[in-house]
Amino acid sequence: MSDAGSNRIVTLAAAQYPIEFIGNWDNYRAKIQEMVDAALGHGANFLLFPEYFSMELASLFTPEVYRSLSDQLEALQSLHEPFVELFSEQARRHGLHILAGTFPVRQDDGRYVNRAWLFRPDGSRDYQDKLQMTRFESEQWLISAGQDIRVLDTAFGKIGVCICYDSEFPLIARTQVEQGADLILVPSCTDTEAGYNRVRIGCQARALENQCFVAQSPTIGRADWSEAVDINSGCAAIYTPVDYGYPDNGVLARGSVDAAGWVVARLDLESLARVRREGQVFNHRDWDSQFRFK
Secondary structure (H helix, E strand, O other): OOOOOOOOEEEEEEEEEEOOOOOOHHHHHHHHHHHHHHHHHOOOOEEEOOOOHHHHHHHHOOHHHHOOHHHHHHHHHHHHHHHHHHHHHHHHHHOOEEEOOOEEEEOOOOOEEEEEEEEOOOOOEEEEEOOOOOHHHHHHHOOEOOOOOOOEEEOOEEEEEOOHHHHHOHHHHHHHHHOOOOEEEEEEOOOOHHHHHHHHHHHHHHHHHHOOEEEEEEEEEEOOOOOOOOEEOOOOEEEOOOOOOOOOOOEEEEOOOOOOEEEEEEEEOOHHHHHHHHOOOOOOHHHHHHHHHO
């Protein structure tokens, strides 16, 4: 890992992940290994994959399964443990933190939640479930909302995860920042330019108002065989406060739209304390003052 000597330096790689027809597990493992190797080549020590990037695993089943919104969810449960072990293995072997996008996970009561798993180098893991569901998820796909706003521990400090639509709701990220998160990860899956821009604008707003880092990772490409993730559009980006020491537009790195690969940036989490203390403005400090105007 690069920057191993500095505990608050994150070299973050955010994926622009192409959804493809995989066909078998060996192909999937090879694809993930190739992507991890590419990120390591950029010196990354933290990888971010997108929301629902796991849905290409539905292509391992028959057409009757992968073309059915309900049947694919049920069938995917047989691949949940292999999925978890694959990314846990990658994290352990390479000394990485990996936010492995999201995987729909069946609960004991039969509901499905959209779960983002964090894998750590020591083999431990944690998760954040999506909290705000889109109309497609709740009305057609019947995926349920999670319950808890969480912060996840890493070697670099606490992080928050706002899954796609969650990023458009300020109080979710604010709660995570108030609990100590300096980095908010946003795995996303959007099928229109408008959808991508809603998430992008949400990410930039969360970075602005909390004076923190926010990273977005999208699925890209067409998967006509899948009703769930048939069209995917967007680009990965890493956003910053808009203040001293950061880009004037708050964009530290951004990829090309719909181009597969990684967007990589080096984040100094310690620098956030300085801008919150000495910046041109104090968005982070002044958050509560807005409520005096009620």
